[in-house]
Amino acid sequence: MLEVAGLQVAYGAIRAVRDVSLTLAEGELVTLLGANGAGKSSTLMCVAGALPAAAGSIRLEGKDVTSARPETMARSGVATVPETRDVFPDLTVDENLQLGAYTRRNDSRGVAEDRARMLEMFPVLAERYGQPAGTLSGGEQQMLVIARAMMSRPRILLLDEPSLGLAPTIVDRIFEMIATLKDSGLTILLVEQNASKALAVADRAYVMRLGRIEAEGTAAEIAAATDLRALYLAG
């Protein structure tokens, strides 16, 4: 469904991503692991269209979408949950969700149904419906961002470090939700620092180091073959 080949991403003279190739089949949950600065987030943001590719290609269902605009990627069915947990702080929870459905704003009945479903899935958002999103706790904001991404009925969900900075019980909740989303047939690319949690839900995994893919395999293979601690300490 998604094919990334020989991808490079550069910030000025610094190449954060030097050579990344990965594939994502329909319904698959693939995780991208690696130390801080390995280039995981840059890879993900480049797929989302928020960063231009310096070289290489990205294909979505066979169509070339390399360096497409972020709004084009969103319309093609790619929803992104960035690492920085970008709720719109001065918009209410409701308005955040409404914007999530921007690409299908003409389908008002479908949007209303999805909104009801999201509020059922995340009861805490229902309680905070009219509040500015900036007043939510970190965990609540993370749920809002995921719910907002789901409002577009994406075919691919890009999740960047959803567990970052959250309390362990909330992290468990988030991973339960990721598993639920996967079971519903959604294709997910998950960038995570919490490797053991990520490998527990993923089908396959890639390990990145210094901008390159260093290892790939099924989640079980990677979990067995890789010294996960070394992965992070080696940088």
Added chain:
Amino acid sequence: MSFFLQFMIDVLSLGGAYALMALGLVIVYGILRLVNFAYGELIMVAGYTMYLTSGSGLPWLVMAAVAVLMAMLAGIATDYVAFRPVRAKSVTAVLITSFAFSTLLQNAALLFISPRPRNVPLPEIFSETVQFAGVITPARNLITIATAVVMLALFSWLMRRTVLGIAMRAAATNFTMARMLGVPANLVISSAFAISGLLAGVVSMLWIGRIGAVVPGIGLEPLLIAFIATVIGGMRSLQGAVLGGFLLAFMDTTLNFTLPQDLLKFRDAFTFSLVILILLWRPQGLIKGPASGQRT
């Protein structure tokens, strides 16, 4: 009591016009983090449209609507000519192109129309005065207040109740995230310029209503007022722009009422001193606005 009422009418009518001017500037600034220096010329465009259509015999309201529409088109043109081609490349370039577009429009007016003031048709009611509760005031002051109320309500409805408005507010805090939700950057920016033009056009009708004539440099003072009002209120906040507009009008009006006759011509010096004091106290402006996102 009647003094107080007189004072309030003066503050509210001046403040209403100032607030609309400031909103028109800050709507673009909030999204692009760039001051549109060609903003004053949108007011000029509306004014000259009134002058050019004055012989047409159309009812005043129709001419005014055409003038406002022209200001909106000029606003969108600003985006296409001065902003879009260089927006992603350099902030300095956009500053220069927006100045250049401003100069271009002014010189076009100088060259093709005239450097001298041109009369603009005004409806009778603009020159009438109204007397009530012991107060005598020009009817245009009350019209200005009513127009400001309607425009502020319309603006607030647009920004809170429509998807486009919500998308514009989102884009003002985090443009990239808004785009990743599918909000097209160009649509949001062009809409901001169109709304900026709409506000400039309406302000132009009220502003020219005080003078009755249009000159090529008519936009300078409104631009300056809008800029100061947004700086006082907070460059990033729509509420701040409105608050700043009314506060500036309050200061101007208070000085008008209190300064002795021979100091009155130095009123602006007093106003700006107060502005400096406010900024020393609150360098961010009165309302801080949302946390800043990145420029696009």
